[in-house]
Amino acid sequence: MAREPFNRRLTALLKYSGAGLSIAMLAALPGVAHADEGGVSFWIPGFFGSLAAAPAQAPGWSVTSMYYHTSVSAGGDVARAREITIGRIPANLNVNVNANVNANVNLGLVAGTYTFATPVLGGQASASLLGVYGSNSTTLAGSLVGTLTGPGGGVFPFSRSDSINSSIIAFGDLLPMFQLKWNDGVHNYMTYVTGDIPVGAYQSDRLANMGLGHWVIDAGGGYTYFNPQTGHEFSGVLGFSYNFVNPATQYQSGVDMHFDWGASQFLTKQWQVGLVGYAYQELGCDSGSGDRVGCFRSRVLGVGPQVGYIFPVGDMQGYLNLKAYGEFANENRPAGWNVWLTFNLSPAAPGAPPTTKPIVRKY
Numbered sequence: 164m165a166r167e168p169f170n171r172r173l174t175a176l177l178k179y180s181g182a183g184l185s186i187a188m189l190a191a192l193p194g195v196a197h198a199d200e201g202g203v204s205f206w207i208p209g210f211f212g213s214l215a216a217a218p219a220q221a222p223g224w225s226v227t228s229m230y231y232h233t234s235v236s237a238g239g240d241v242a243r244a245r246e247i248t249i250g251r252i253p254a255n256l257n258v259n260v261n262a263n264v265n266a267n268v269n270l271g272l273v274a275g276t277y278t279f280a281t282p283v284l285g286g287q288a289s290a291s292l293l294g295v296y297g298s299n300s301t302t303l304a305g306s307l308v309g310t311l312t313g314p315g316g317g318v319f320p321f322s323r324s325d326s327i328n329s330s331i332i333a334f335g336d337l338l339p340m341f342q343l344k345w346n347d348g349v350h351n352y353m354t355y356v357t358g359d360i361p362v363g364a365y366q367s368d369r370l371a372n373m374g375l376g377h378w379v380i381d382a383g384g385g386y387t388y389f390n391p392q393t394g395h396e397f398s399g400v401l402g403f404s405y406n407f408v409n410p411a412t413q414y415q416s417g418v419d420m421h422f423d424w425g426a427s428q429f430l431t432k433q434w435q436v437g438l439v440g441y442a443y444q445e446l447g448c449d450s451g452s453g454d455r456v457g458c459f460r461s462r463v464l465g466v467g468p469q470v471g472y473i474f475p476v477g478d479m480q481g482y483l484n485l486k487a488y489g490e491f492a493n494e495n496r497p498a499g500w501n502v503w504l505t506f507n508l509s510p511a512a513p514g515a516p517p518t519t520k521p522i523v524r525k526y
Contacts (some may be wrong), residue, residue: 205359211385211400213397239259247456262305264497266300291342304325341357380407415451420446424439463496485502
């Protein structure tokens, strides 16, 4: 019984933290060359993490700000796809590409979330909008060796060395999201729908971009287990991305499947430690009249540590989370590492209800 006040307090703190974490991991980073068209995808693995399905404790506004850094590299498969995308390999050129792509991205992201007071389908509804601003520096270096078909049908040997440096500092696309969450004791459930509004800085012939260039819709569902008696927590979210045709290139990326997870232990009512990870797999082949690389299905896995800290900010609730991923088992997609630093500010958890015991004064 001595642990009961701590458990009540921890439950409230975690539910508030979960409201901000659910929007804390999304951005469209096409210049990073992740997958799909030219090695570029809408979904960044690691979007969802611990407490993804935990409902907020009360309705109202919350704000999440993030710093994101990633460093990735890829070989000839992605380099060839990127050269085709930006128009440096014409249709009459058949080449083998021995090159590398390297990208370093630093981003600032801000998400505003409003949690509604009125239940929807028995669950808690929220709507969010995320904006992106940052820098992207991408390089491609290597050689191309192959054959060039002339106008009369003749075939000629071809070789070229490429060294492309592309950098940009600009706004990215806008990312709306709608979520529904349900709580049943230690079990929490969530469904969401999000997408990409292509308003960010994008040029189809530029190696580094901050926008995707086409619309996307993404939807899925998740589960969070949290036991306030032990402080154990586990979350997993499965989703699918449908990519519309890029009007600038007439290229349509295939359907992407992604699974993000987080496991943590709350050591106290403020400190959290644990692991995070993800699995990303493109299910459908790329297509469209602009597709000259074939199916180009991509895959990557990632795993790493996390630490979280909950603290008061005036009459608000603050939450800091730091997590990092190392990537492996990649195919048609670069691998590297990335770091997320997230700060969420939301209404403070309500205090204990006032006592109904009558006041007895002794004279």
